Amino acid sequence: MQTTALKIGTRASLLAMAQATETRDRLMAAHGLTEAAFEIVPLTTSGDQIQDKPLSEVGGKGLFTKELQDALFDGRIDIAVHSSKDMATTLPEGLEVSTFLPREDPRDAFIGRLAPSIAELPQGATVGSSSLRRQALIKRMRPDLNVVIFRGNVQTRLRKLDEKIADGTILAHAGLRRLGLTEIITDLMPLEKFPPAPGQGAIGIEHRSADGWVKDLLAPIHHAPTGYALVCERAYLRALDGSCRTPIAGHAIIDGDHLSFSGIILSLDGSEAHEVRREGHVADAARIGREAGEDVRARAGTRFFEGWG
Numbered sequence: 036m037q038t039t040a041l042k043i044g045t046r047a048s049l050l051a052m053a054q055a056t057e058t059r060d061r062l063m064a065a066h067g068l069t070e071a072a073f074e075i076v077p078l079t080t081s082g083d084q085i086q087d088k089p090l091s092e093v094g095g096k097g098l099f100t101k102e103l104q105d106a107l108f109d110g111r112i113d114i115a116v117h118s119s120k121d122m123a124t125t126l127p128e129g130l131e132v133s134t135f136l137p138r139e140d141p142r143d144a145f146i147g148r149l150a151p152s153i154a155e156l157p158q159g160a161t162v163g164s165s166s167l168r169r170q171a172l173i174k175r176m177r178p179d180l181n182v183v184i185f186r187g188n189v190q191t192r193l194r195k196l197d198e199k200i201a202d203g204t205i206l207a208h209a210g211l212r213r214l215g216l217t218e219i220i221t222d223l224m225p226l227e228k229f230p231p232a233p234g235q236g237a238i239g240i241e242h243r244s245a246d247g248w249v250k251d252l253l254a255p256i257h258h259a260p261t262g263y264a265l266v267c268e269r270a271y272l273r274a275l276d277g278s279c280r281t282p283i284a285g286h287a288i289i290d291g292d293h294l295s296f297s298g299i300i301l302s303l304d305g306s307e308a309h310e311v312r313r314e315g316h317v318a319d320a321a322r323i324g325r326e327a328g329e330d331v332r333a334r335a336g337t338r339f340f341e342g343w344g
């Protein structure tokens with residue numbers, strides 16, 4: 036029997052801490068354990084220290100996960116709790132993500148000041164976002180809008196709205212729900228018009244592949260439908276070679292044994308978009324995602340990808 040507390044690694048942000056606490060609470064309930072059986076270990080990641088540049092310019096996804104992976108390798112933590120959206124498409128040898136918690140709403144939420152929705156914003160209004168996907172999708176809906184880089188936590192963004200640096204911003208509904216901040220939302224973006232990033236809303240739990248006991252401990256909190264969706268969405272991203280310079284959206288919906296995937300890739304200004312839809316059995320999630328990525332990549336053509344670097 037394991038005698039020391041299970042060390043749950045997380046980023047130190049409020050959202051990350053809420054995700055780690057949810058993971059601990061689900062483990063406590065599944066195994067009839069008390070808080071004493073767990074230790075939440077907050078770690079600062081390099082992504083947390085960069086506030087003034089778009090993540091796409093400073094190295095993208097791995098930024099939030101690398102320190103947690105290092106801590107798994109050197110034994111400071113036993114599991115790492117991630118926003119799946121921030122996870123790189125390939126994991127280092129020796130680590131695996133075997134567990135996904137039930138997905139929150141994957142939609143994006145709009146927090147508007149001059150108007151409650153993007154459609155109702157006045158001509159030439161400004162929206163703050165540093166996500167290339169959100170920027171491209173906003174431009175696709177409303178080419179007249181001005182998009183400015185916006186980063187930081189929810190409080191920072193709300194202050195920037197108060198200072199009129201922008202008239203609205205977009206955040207993941209999932210994060211706002213987990214933080215208990217849904218009252219600031221003025222609109223929810225429909226999935227078809229404003230598809231989410233692969234992995235949005237899903238918490239993934241990473242651990243050392245060699246730790247069979249950790250895998251067994253996590254098994255009862257794994258949500259299989261979310262797992263199938265994530266396998267599909269991550270295979271799609273991998274097939275597109277998910278560069279952080281690429282506006283990519285993709286989302287799988289699971290209904291029993293049936294999976295339906297829709298994805299879109301866009302030019303930075305949203306003027307060009309290529310869409311893909313695939314469906315099939317959940318057992319084929321990885322193949323469906325990979326083929327969707329390969330298909331949309333081929334249809335977009337090499338010219339589309341030039342200049343993304």
Ligand SMILES: NCc1[nH]cc(CCC(=O)O)c1CC(=O)O
Pocket residue numbers: 118119120121205206207208209210234235236237238
């Ligand atoms: N890149 C930051 C990030 N990573 C995950 C979420 C939201 C929560 C989620 O998708 O599970 C966010 C913030 C946001 O996009 O608003």
